[in-house]
Amino acid sequence: MPGITREEVAHLGRLARLELSGEELDHFAGQLDDIIGAVARVSEVAGEDVPPTSHPLPLTNVMRQDTVRPSLTAQQALSGAPAQEQQRFKVPQILGEEA
Amino acid sequence: MTDIIRLTAAETAARIASGELTAVEVAEAHLARIEAVDEKVHAYLHVDREGALAQARAVDAKRAAGEPLGPLAGVPLALKDIFTTEGVPTTVGSKILEGWIPPYDATVTKRLKDADVVILGKTNMDEFAMGSSTENSAYGPTGNPWDLTRVPGGSGGGSAAALASYQAPLAIGTDTGGSIRQPAAVTGTVGVKPTYGGVSRYGMVAFSSSLDQGGPCARTVLDAALLHEVIAGHDPMDSTSIDAPVPPVVEAARSGDVAGLRVGVVKELGGEGYQAGVVERFNESVELLRGLGAEVVELSCPSFTYALAAYYLIAPSECSSNLARFDAMRYGLRVGDDGSHSAEEVTALTREAGFGPEVKRRIILGTYALSSGYYDAYYGSAQKVRTLIARDFERAFEQVDVVVSPTTPTTAFPIGERVDDPLAMYLADLCTIPVNLAGNAAMSLPCGLAPEDGLPVGLQIIAPALKDDRLYRVGAAVEAAFVAKWGHPLLEEAPQL
Numbered sequence: 152m153p154g155i156t157r158e159e160v161a162h163l164g165r166l167a168r169l170e171l172s173g174e175e176l177d178h179f180a181g182q183l184d185d186i187i188g189a190v191a192r193v194s195e196v197a198g199e200d201v202p203p204t205s206h207p208l209p210l211t212n213v214m215r216q217d218t219v220r221p222s223l224t225a226q227q228a229l230s231g232a233p234a235q236e237q238q239r240f241k242v243p244q245i246l247g248e249e250a
Numbered sequence: 251m252t253d254i255i256r257l258t259a260a261e262t263a264a265r266i267a268s269g270e271l272t273a274v275e276v277a278e279a280h281l282a283r284i285e286a287v288d289e290k291v292h293a294y295l296h297v298d299r300e301g302a303l304a305q306a307r308a309v310d311a312k313r314a315a316g317e318p319l320g321p322l323a324g325v326p327l328a329l330k331d332i333f334t335t336e337g338v339p340t341t342v343g344s345k346i347l348e349g350w351i352p353p354y355d356a357t358v359t360k361r362l363k364d365a366d367v368v369i370l371g372k373t374n375m376d377e378f379a380m381g382s383s384t385e386n387s388a389y390g391p392t393g394n395p396w397d398l399t400r401v402p403g404g405s406g407g408g409s410a411a412a413l414a415s416y417q418a419p420l421a422i423g424t425d426t427g428g429s430i431r432q433p434a435a436v437t438g439t440v441g442v443k444p445t446y447g448g449v450s451r452y453g454m455v456a457f458s459s460s461l462d463q464g465g466p467c468a469r470t471v472l473d474a475a476l477l478h479e480v481i482a483g484h485d486p487m488d489s490t491s492i493d494a495p496v497p498p499v500v501e502a503a504r505s506g507d508v509a510g511l512r513v514g515v516v517k518e519l520g521g522e523g524y525q526a527g528v529v530e531r532f533n534e535s536v537e538l539l540r541g542l543g544a545e546v547v548e549l550s551c552p553s554f555t556y557a558l559a560a561y562y563l564i565a566p567s568e569c570s571s572n573l574a575r576f577d578a579m580r581y582g583l584r585v586g587d588d589g590s591h592s593a594e595e596v597t598a599l600t601r602e603a604g605f606g607p608e609v610k611r612r613i614i615l616g617t618y619a620l621s622s623g624y625y626d627a628y629y630g631s632a633q634k635v636r637t638l639i640a641r642d643f644e645r646a647f648e649q650v651d652v653v654v655s656p657t658t659p660t661t662a663f664p665i666g667e668r669v670d671d672p673l674a675m676y677l678a679d680l681c682t683i684p685v686n687l688a689g690n691a692a693m694s695l696p697c698g699l700a701p702e703d704g705l706p707v708g709l710q711i712i713a714p715a716l717k718d719d720r721l722y723r724v725g726a727a728v729e730a731a732f733v734a735k736w737g738h739p740l741l742e743e744a745p746q747l
Binding site for chain 1 (some may be wrong): 638
């Protein structure tokens with residue numbers, strides 16, 4: 152199985168929204184390559200006929216009654232917000248200026 | 251005068267109920283202990299002095315008014331900092347949540363409060379519960395009360411160290427790959443990972459949702475059972491909560507009869523790579539069980555040798571997805587919001603600043619394992635291994651009632667030894683991980699000291715899903731036999747702090 156390169160770590164960092172430093176890229180690339188080398192053996196053992204298990208409990212579609220019940224107030228929900236305005240979460244710019 | 255801090259939770263509750271002690275006296279004794287020793291141990295990230303005393307006063311008022319008290323009323327507890335607590339900081343050991351005050355209680359927190367348990371504070375942990383030593387905490391490591399230069403295990407090292415240093419008689423942990431049992435083993439305390447779905451995950455910050463399970467930590471098997479009963483049971487707020495009665499754990503802990511019980515010893519959970527003293531104490535435990543009338547059966551579970559590899563694909567995959575919620579928009583840290591960065595850049599800058607190295611490693615590993623092209627080979631194969639492990643357990647439990655093993659391959663290792671060697675660190679969970687992958691129940695309890703270093707060794711007991719009571723039955727029998735043999739509980743041999 153392929154190893155993991157510094158460039159791949161940088162790409163994965165972008166996918167995962169982590170602004171990794173150059174030093175981290177060097178450090179993690181070696182470590183992740185070792186870890187992947189050690190865990191890749193999972194593909195040796197299980198054949199086509201083995202079904203995957205995603206979860207220990209055989210539960211599907213656990214629903215509650217669609218009725219109104221008490222929940223957090225807007226004030227409570229916003230209590231940890233880094234920035235807020237008019238009872239809403241205030242976020243940095245998400246679209247280009249010219250839009 | 252009674253040394254309040256050395257009482258068990260059961261003794262403490264009985265003395266409060268009888269009026270021999272007040273809940274306020276008990277809380278004050280523990281707060282004084284924390285003041286005296288926690289600078290050295292660093293078990294707590296936050297001590298809620300006012301909240302604890304208020305809860306204790308409420309218990310005393312209830313008693314004075316003749317109102318009924320719960321079985322653990324007035325008993326102090328150390329809560330792992332992964333459970334939300336309304337009005338009290340919750341950091342998960344991470345800088346990304348530094349200063350966050352949750353607006354709601356986790357179900358576990360709420361049940362503790364409803365049972366009149368006194369929450370002393372929040373305990374240190376590896377960041378987002380990722381680690382086996384508590385060194386990955388953004389707020390500094392915790393020392394093992396047996397030797398402060400060694401780790402208390404992890405991720406729940408703070409909870410285990412609080413118990414072992416008499417800073418609380420009860421604690422709560424969470425166990426994704428061993429984070430309750432491994433700290434219990436290396437600190438000479440008791441820790442239980444209930445059956446998956448047995449204790450609500452609502453308000454428990456998610457790391458790997460199909461593996462995470464909260465559970466009780468204590469100094470005795472009975473105390474763990476009493477706490478188990480308080481926190482367990484169906485919760486509509488957690489869609490993976492089991493809608494079934496809580497197994498009769500307290501009754502089992504009081505019985506402790508193992509005559510005729512079939513105990514399995516799994517070949518793959520031992521042998522090469524295990525510290526000599528750990529093997530010696532484990533073999534002694536098996537002989538002790540035989541002496542108590544249990545029948546010992548040797549078993550093989552061949553797929554267990556792949557458990558660690560499967561775990562380090564499944565847990566990082568789920569974590570990379572779960573931790574996407576830390577986006578700097580709704581709560582927690584925000585970095586770079588100076589008008590020059592887009593929301594996406596702010597998210598990336600915040601996550602870079604707020605997460606520590608192990609969390610980043612696992613997010614990247616999980617992102618890799620879930621990538622198109624690698625998914626089948628890594629995540630897909632790991633899920634198949636999970637099936638094989640569950641089948642191995644099913645076959646084992648056709649032949650035996652419980653399985654026993656060492657909890658960890660070694661005793662507590664020195665702080666700093668494995669912190670930048672992820673693969674060496676991951677080996678600490680070799681024996682505990684198969685249980686999380688299958689979703690069944692397990693306990694660790696002390697079985698003596700390793701002769702070569704004088705540090706505690708843990709015995710792991712594993713039961714089938716929903717048979718948590720068997721852990722307590724066997725645990726109580728083993729504990730009673732060892733205490734009779736030693737002449738005192740193991741923790742009495744720990745050095746004075």
